[in-house]
Amino acid sequence: MEPTAPQFDPVKYKNTTRDQWQETADAWFRWSPTLNQWLGNATEKMLDMAGITTGYRVLDIAAGAGEQSITTAKKVGSSGEVLATDISSNILEYAQKMAEQNGCSNIKTKVMDGENLSLEDGTFDAVISRVGLIYFPDQQQALKEMLRVLKPGGKVAAIVYSTPEKNKFFSIPVSIIRNRAKLPPPLPGQPGPFSLGAEGIIEKAFEQAGFINVKSELVDSPLQLSSASECLRFEKESFGALHQMMSNLSSAEREAVWDEIERELQTFESEKGFTGPCEMVVAVGEKP
Template sequence: MSTTFDPVAFKSTTRTQWESAAEAWHRWGPAVESWLGEATERMLDDVHLTAGSRVLDVAAGAGGQTLAAARRVGPTGHVLATDISPAILEFAAAEAARAGLDTVATLEADGEDLSAVADGSVDAAISRVGLIYFPDQRRALGEIRRTLRPGGRISAVVYSTPERNGFFSIPVGIIRRVAGLPAPGPGLPGPFSLGGPGVAEAAYVDAGLVDVSVTPVPSPVRLASAAECVRFEQESFGALHQMLSGLDEGARDDAWAEIEEALGQFDGPDGFVGPCEMLVVSGTRP
């Protein structure tokens, strides 16, 4: 079997998996916001949002950060949420409507092809746990840079290294072993593809961005138990679904059982506290 990476097939599978996981990711929204809230606030701080700002949200998912941005820019601002999965954007749109945020719009779009967004048309761009999964991160960053006005800011939340993200790297490691999957090579998409020292900075600089900064944000995953963390990941983490897709049901069940046992080390008197560190990576279009 060929191990050559196929970006077209990867995107197709990614879209399918997020179409399937959309409802669960939305349902787990309160847990996601608790987990990523601090990193999200730092991301929004870093793009200098003010009343009236025009914001592009790339790989917006169910839109927790989209709504947070919309609240910051107020009734004179605008937030465009894009994602490869139309199903997950439906949840973002519904949540915006429920919150009375009529300044939010959604657009099904590949983050590597934002041709529907005009050059220099936004003041700020954000992406929360999305950029890491683009097969061509350079192209995606170039597209985002193009949409920014001169002086506009981009900020993305990404995972740091596997060693600092045990709640996710342990399941990933088990699934790779069980499914016989190699670790992604340099430059290939994956949860930790921008986490290594200097990697995210280099990607931004290569895309023509300046004033690049990287801020680590401790983001522990706090849930009732390791079993609840497994339910969270099993139901809503598209990347893990994608990795498990080649296994039969029995093998998948065995993998999840092994993951729950391994994550049990993070159970304690205050419940489950899964190690996680996010990086907020920010830069400016000259």
């Protein structure tokens, strides 16, 4: 009898993901200025492609610490509203804190699973998700839920990483950890940072879920920091998935992995500092 091939466990994955964000919520909040610099252009492109304007009611899925929710809230103005949702209650506490710090009284937060939105049909003018859709175990279910809560003619816009080759600040650490921890390649259909990045993949996903007028644009999004060591600190503090990948390694082995990652990241240093290669895909679809 042939051995049974390993199967992806979506329930375990989702629970692990929730735990990771519960633990890294504070770090994600503290690194908000870096996130804004890194993803600001892609965020503006996402909001433009979604057609977000004054008075809109916008749903932000996998909102994290809410930095892009603030940008959206300022665009919709006092007559509009942003509902920031996430699977992690801890990270939404920081989103609420950030809203208060920015004087944005038009942001509400709610703990919610993006695959099972506890919201009424047809109640939002637009839905956004920044680097969130890639991590849903059932991306089709998440997209169909976004479609359901949209008003007719409303748009969903999402930001995802493109390919590993275009995102070496992240793909190199992932590759090193996978090699050191002797992890198998991702299973077919398994979510992850590059699960929607290949050409035509996210467009096909939107169309399959029922969206029309689907299109996407590439946005160069270099991660600019003072040094490779600062990039390493950013990833160690904020990217919980990297720690999860190393869960079976000893403390000494983990330190050796981080040392190797830093050496590789140093190839992106220059006299001007650290510039980590990153390319985002911004995709949009419309509800018929």
